[in-house]
Amino acid sequence: MKNRAKKPILKKRKYLKYGFVIMEHEDCVCPRCGDILNAGPDYQPRYCSRCGQRITFTGVQWTEDKQTGFAEGRDFYEPVKN
Numbered sequence: 297m298k299n300r301a302k303k304p305i306l307k308k309r310k311y312l313k314y315g316f317v318i319m320e321h322e323d324c325v326c327p328r329c330g331d332i333l334n335a336g337p338d339y340q341p342r343y344c345s346r347c348g349q350r351i352t353f354t355g356v357q358w359t360e361d362k363q364t365g366f367a368e369g370r371d372f373y374e375p376v377k378n
């Protein structure tokens with residue numbers, strides 16, 4: 297089997313910042329085992345640390361974390377005032 301480098305799969309994921317800001321982050325995922333590669337504009341691993349798949353980041357466009365909104369409404373309750 298040839299050890300050919302494969303491009304990572306980009307997966308969008310949402311997370312909460314400061315407890316109320318909804319942020320969107322793009323993860324690079326190993327195309328073979330699905331493990332999240334800890335990759336970014338400053339660091340691109342050449343191999344998946346889990347399965348050893350060779351990874352190429354050529355052509356990958358890095359996107360910065362993006363603010364998509366605020367968590368509010370049904371998820372949060374106003375403090376009870378006496």
Ligand SMILES: [Zn+2]
Nearest residue numbers: 326329344347
């Ligand atoms: Zn892998």
